[in-house]
Amino acid sequence: MSSSPVATDDRAAFLARDESRVPGDFEPGDDYFATPREPFGVLCLRLEIGPLCFVLNGLSDDQAAVLAKRFRPFVDTREKEVEEGAPAADLTIRFARAGVDAFLAAPRGEAEFYRMGRRATGSRIAIWSYEFAGTADIAQGHADLALVDADGPLFERGVENFLRVLTALHILKHGGLLVHAAGVVRHGLAHVFFGPSGSGKTTVTHLSPGDTILSDDLTLIVKAEDGYAAAGIPFGMAHHRVPDTNGCFPIAGLHRLVQSPEVRRERIFGAKALAEIACCLPFVMQDEPSAGAALAIATGVVSSVPIDRLLFRRDPSFWDVAQEAAGG
Amino acid sequence: MTLDLVLKRSPDAAYRVYDGQATIVLPSHASVHVLNPIGSFIWERLDGSASLSQILERVLDEYDITREAAEADLRQFVGSLLNQGMVS
Numbered sequence: 550m551s552s553s554p555v556a557t558d559d560r561a562a563f564l565a566r567d568e569s570r571v572p573g574d575f576e577p578g579d580d581y582f583a584t585p586r587e588p589f590g591v592l593c594l595r596l597e598i599g600p601l602c603f604v605l606n607g608l609s610d611d612q613a614a615v616l617a618k619r620f621r622p623f624v625d626t627r628e629k630e631v632e633e634g635a636p637a638a639d640l641t642i643r644f645a646r647a648g649v650d651a652f653l654a655a656p657r658g659e660a661e662f663y664r665m666g667r668r669a670t671g672s673r674i675a676i677w678s679y680e681f682a683g684t685a686d687i688a689q690g691h692a693d694l695a696l697v698d699a700d701g702p703l704f705e706r707g708v709e710n711f712l713r714v715l716t717a718l719h720i721l722k723h724g725g726l727l728v729h730a731a732g733v734v735r736h737g738l739a740h741v742f743f744g745p746s747g748s749g750k751t752t753v754t755h756l757s758p759g760d761t762i763l764s765d766d767l768t769l770i771v772k773a774e775d776g777y778a779a780a781g782i783p784f785g786m787a788h789h790r791v792p793d794t795n796g797c798f799p800i801a802g803l804h805r806l807v808q809s810p811e812v813r814r815e816r817i818f819g820a821k822a823l824a825e826i827a828c829c830l831p832f833v834m835q836d837e838p839s840a841g842a843a844l845a846i847a848t849g850v851v852s853s854v855p856i857d858r859l860l861f862r863r864d865p866s867f868w869d870v871a872q873e874a875a876g877g
Numbered sequence: 878m879t880l881d882l883v884l885k886r887s888p889d890a891a892y893r894v895y896d897g898q899a900t901i902v903l904p905s906h907a908s909v910h911v912l913n914p915i916g917s918f919i920w921e922r923l924d925g926s927a928s929l930s931q932i933l934e935r936v937l938d939e940y941d942i943t944r945e946a947a948e949a950d951l952r953q954f955v956g957s958l959l960n961q962g963m964v965s
Contacts, residue, residue, distance in 0.1 A: 818896070819895045819896040819898055820893075820894075820895050820896065820898035820899065820900045820911045820912075820917075821898075821911055823893060823895055823900040823911075824900045824909045824910075824911045827900060827902055827909045828909050834902055834904055834907070835904050836889075836904050837888065837889050837890065837891045837904060840891035840902045840904055841891035841892075843891075844891055844892065844893045844900065844902060845893060847893075848893050848895055851895065852895075
């Protein structure tokens with residue numbers, strides 16, 4: 550045996566996450582989610598994100614206005630009369646008042662990872678953090694979101710964090726993936742620059758001023774008629790960009806960002822490419838069913854989209870080699 | 878470690894074999910592993926139906942390798958999997 554059959558390439562933790570508990574945490578149980586809660590209002594908002602359609606119900610006037618502005622390119626503004634012709638919603642999410650001051654205890658001065666609790670049973674998942682608690686039945690397409698605040702930063706953060714997780718889980722049903730990646734469209738083709746925090750995703754978008762930015766943090770990879778396409782999502786949080794378009798663009802290449810003094814592209818294939826992508830799939834690697842589904846989809850992506858490690862430095866020269874993936 | 882052991886992959890481990898190599902995700906450890914082709918060959922056979930000695934024979938049938946080297950590597954590999962909770 551020329552080489553040992555031990556694991557040849559072990560990866561570090563794929564995503565920093567903190568599920569620790571501290572005194573003062575309130576972890577909502579099934580009884581909490583089963584209790585009817587007061588909606589904020591009667592308005593609804595319909596979001597179309599790639600192939601996904603989310604309907605947000607129970608919003609107040611102010612909330613609907615704030616979210617419509619925040620998620621602007623993704624809001625379906627069609628009149629009610631044509632609603633019957635619109636695609637069925639993947640998920641209907643009922644917004645309601647939490648009725649508690651907090652779920653997880655807030656940090657006391659010292660920095661900490663954003664903590665998030667999670668419990669999954671079959672197709673049902675419950676998620677909670679400081680400012681929100683939500684539950685969703687992925688198979689049935691129903692979700693409930695309880696929010697501590699009716700407006701302001703904690704309201705918006707709670708909404709976005711919950712919807713980001715639901716997006717990552719639901720896109721699996723459509724044969725797609727939510728990837729920790731910047732998406733940039735040049736000459737009609739999407740380049741997906743992926744990697745962990747600090748790898749240079751935001752830098753790449755800053756170095757692409759004339760291009761269409763899909764995201765500088767989370768990019769959707771969706772199944773298209775002929776291969777795969779990329780799209781942005783509107784949940785950029787306060788510090789990430791909301792894309793200017795909800796369009797889907799054919800993918801020219803997936804580039805694993807590696808900061809380096811030199812600029813070059815190294816093709817990666819097979820299981821190693823699969824592992825690189827698996828390390829950058831947020832929210833779906835916490836249990837075997839969704840991790841297995843994500844790996845199966847990623848296998849399809851690896852077999853049809855060029856994937857490379859893109860060594861780059863902080864100037865636009867990386868585009869010369871990135872476009873080699875598109876043959877340009 | 879006795880080669881009479883019959884081990885099974887952890888049900889918590891998600892994996893895919895692509896071009897003969899396994900990519901394994903361990904949700905409980907938040908880790909991803911890639912096995913080389915022989916490791917992947919063994920991994921796929923750790924399904925609770927064959928003893929390690931039977932798997933060793935399959936390795937010898939499949940690869941040009943001495944029994945001594947194959948057995949040493951199999952023990953090392955399976956020991957590593959056991960330590961990481963990837964098989965039981």
